Amino acid sequence: MKRVLVIHYSQTGQLTALLDRIVAPLREAGIAVDHLPLRPATPYPFPWTRVSFFNCFPEAVGHDPVPLEPLALAPEGPYDLVVLGYTIWFLNPSIPMTSFLKHPDAARYLADRPVVTVVGARNMWVLAQEHMRRSVAALRGRLVGHVTVVDRSPNLVSVITIIRWMFRGRRDPFLIFPAAGIRAEDMEASARFGRVLARHLAAGDLGGLNAALRREGSIRIVPSLLMLEKRATFLFGKYRRYILAKADRDPASRLRRVKVFSVVLTVGVFILGPITSLTTALLSLVKRRQLRAEVERLSTY
Numbered sequence: 001m002k003r004v005l006v007i008h009y010s011q012t013g014q015l016t017a018l019l020d021r022i023v024a025p026l027r028e029a030g031i032a033v034d035h036l037p038l039r040p041a042t043p044y045p046f047p048w049t050r051v052s053f054f055n056c057f058p059e060a061v062g063h064d065p066v067p068l069e070p071l072a073l074a075p076e077g078p079y080d081l082v083v084l085g086y087t088i089w090f091l092n093p094s095i096p097m098t099s100f101l102k103h104p105d106a107a108r109y110l111a112d113r114p115v116v117t118v119v120g121a122r123n124m125w126v127l128a129q130e131h132m133r134r135s136v137a138a139l140r141g142r143l144v145g146h147v148t149v150v151d152r153s154p155n156l157v158s159v160i161t162i163i164r165w166m167f168r169g170r171r172d173p174f175l176i177f178p179a180a181g182i183r184a185e186d187m188e189a190s191a192r193f194g195r196v197l198a199r200h201l202a203a204g205d206l207g208g209l210n211a212a213l214r215r216e217g218s219i220r221i222v223p224s225l226l227m228l229e230k231r232a233t234f235l236f237g238k239y240r241r242y243i244l245a246k247a248d249r250d251p252a253s254r255l256r257r258v259k260v261f262s263v264v265l266t267v268g269v270f271i272l273g274p275i276t277s278l279t280t281a282l283l284s285l286v287k288r289r290q291l292r293a294e295v296e297r298l299s300t301y
């Protein structure tokens with residue numbers, strides 16, 4: 001009997017629901033699925049306050065680990081595949097997931113095993129996956145496929161709905177806005193990725209897995225969002241240094257600077273976002289081939 005281990009962290013349960021959809025066809029095919037949910041020793045609050053949300057920015061961007069509750073499942077199970085399910089925090093894997101990747105036992109779960117990564121996020125995940133790809137390789141795991149399912153509303157619409165969701169705990173549609181997060185029909189349709197996984201596992205052929213997943217639409221990279229991610233990642237490094245610069249000598253300075261950053265980021269998203277869409281549209285006229293090659297490189301394993 002084949003065995004799959006799913007390691008993940010989900011705060012509100014959206015990613016858990018997505019992973020449940022994806023692994024359902026595996027179970028139907030007689031594959032055993034074990035779950036290892038990650039639990040930070042100090043849980044993150046939900047709904048968030050402005051300060052608690054933006055205060056985890058420096059650690060998210062710096063991949064600084066936090067303590068996790070003891071991992072509740074031994075790594076020794078004879079697993080044929082490990083699924084790493086993660087969300088994105090400030091363009092990086094969430095802190096609980098990066099904490100797992102730096103856990104002293106992480107290599108025991110991943111080394112010499114095929115790994116599939118699954119992201120459930122708003123819409124900006126590409127550079128986080130590049131970090132994930134390097135981390136899995138450093139832990140001697142073998143990345144064989146990737147699936148991302150996102151909120152497919154326009155960027156600024158999903159910014160507004162996610163702010164209401166994260167800060168008020170409300171996901172339902174309001175005014176002219178749709179429900180926050182991944183649409184119910186996209187959740188439902190994610191079972192197709194599980195069917196591909198089940199087929200490839202049964203055949204013992206994981207070599208062609210990512211190509212087969214991609215044929216089902218597992219990776220869709222939007223060039224304008226990728227450009228926005230690159231610009232924001234560059235600025236995020238600078239803001240992380242700014243927030244932490246005096247924190248040792250003057251701990252109150254951190255919170256003051258986090259508040260400044262919260263305003264800068266909110267304004268920046270509404271200004272930088274549309275400008276980047278426009279410049280990418282212009283750029284793609286002159287650099288179409290280069291952009292396409294980059295998108296292809298980021299989609300392949």
Ligand SMILES: Cc1cc2nc3c(=O)[nH]c(=O)nc-3n(C[C@H](O)[C@H](O)[C@H](O)COP(=O)(O)O)c2cc1C
Binds near residue numbers: 013089122125
């Ligand atoms: C602190 C924080 C930062 C986030 N930053 C991003 C981001 O940069 N890109 C993105 O696509 N989603 C971002 N999100 C949304 C999450 O990736 C995720 O979709 C949402 O938190 C729900 O996931 P969960 O309830 O399954 O944990 C962020 C969420 C939080 C809490």
